[in-house]
Amino acid sequence: MIVDAITKKIPSWTVSNPKLLKSIKWMGQHISSPENRLILGVTALMSQPFIDLYNKNVDEETRKVSAARTVAKIIAGTSTGVFIRWACIKAIDAFTKPMAKGVARTWKNLLLPTKSLETLSHYKNAMGTIISLAVMVCTNFLIDAPLTKYLTNKFVDKIHKKDASKMKEVSDE
C-alpha cells in the first residue's frame, strides 16, 4: 500500500539521454555488493561522526569517544567488507565455468545452477555475496572487531593528547 502510494506520487519519466541510459544499464550489470558497501562506507564517513559529535544528550567526552569509535567502525567495516565481498565474487568465477550439455560436472562448474540463466552475472554476484557472509562470520570477530578496537584507541589517544595540549595552552596563558 505504501509502495503504491509513493509510486503514484512520483512523476513519469522517459529516459532519452543516451549517456544517462547507458549509465543506468551499466549500473545494473556491473554494480553489486562490494560497490554498495564502499558507497555506504564513504557516505557514512560524511554523516555519522558528525551526528555523534553534535549529540546533545550526552556529555562532551562521550560524544568524542563515540565519534572516534564510529569512524573506526566505518573504516574497519568498510575495508574488510568491500575486500571480502570482492574476493568471494571473483572466486565464484572459478567454480561457474560454462559446461557443455551431457558432460558431467567437475569442480570448475560446481556452483553452476542446474537450470541455465540468460546472464550469469547477477547469479555470480549473489552467490559470491552469500559466500562472503559465511566468511565474514569469522572475519567479523577475527579482523573487524580487533581492527575497530585498535583504531578507536588510536583516535581516542589522539583526542586526549589534543585536549591535554589545549589545557596546557590555556593554563600557560
Added chain:
Amino acid sequence: MNSSVLNKFCDFIAKHYGDRPGKMLVHTGVIGWIMSSAAQIAAIIFNDKIPKEQKMFMIPQEFGDAFVNILAFYLVTNTFKNVGQKLVASGKWLPKDVKNFLVNNKLAKGLGEKGFDVLKKLTGAGTKVPAQLLKSYEDFGSGVDIATTFAGSILSCNLITPVLRNLYASHRQKTQMAKINNTSNNVSIKYNQPHLTDFQSGINRSYLKI
C-alpha cells in the same frame, strides 16, 4: 557436501536472486548488519581503554544501532527497491526505445498506471519484440533496481539510524546512571548509622560533632 543439496542451494540462489540484484542486496545487507553488529558489541565489551561510564552509553548505543539499523535498513531499503521495481514494471519509468515500441504497437493503453505490466505486454501473444529491446528493458530495470536500493540503504544507514540510535542509547545511559546513583546513596546511609556500641566505646564520634 552432497551434490544434490549443493544443486538445490545453487538453484535456490538462481531462482530468487538470479535476476533481482536489488533483492539480493537487501537480504544480504540485513544478514551482514546482524553479523557485524554482534562483532562490534563484542569489541566494546572487551575494550579496556573505554571507561565504564562510556561503555554504558556505547553498548546500548550499539544494541540500539543494530536493532534500528537492521529494521530501518530492511524497511526503508526494501520500500525504495519495491518503488523502483514498480515504476519500471508499470511503465512509469522507461527507456525511450521501449516506450516508443509500446506506443507504436498500440500496447500503451494504461501505461504507467497500477496493474500495467510492461514485460507482459512485450512478451504477450502476437507481439514480435526484438531481443535487443527486451534486453534494453531488463538492463534498465536492473539499473533502476540497484540505484533505488542504493538510495534507500544510504538514507537508512547514514541518516535515519544514527539519529534514532543516539536517542535510544542516551536514554538508556541516563536510566543506568540513575540506577547506579540510587544504589550508591543507599550504601552510604547504611554505613553511617550509629550503633549502641559506638556510644559505649566512644570510638566513632564523627556523627556527634555539631
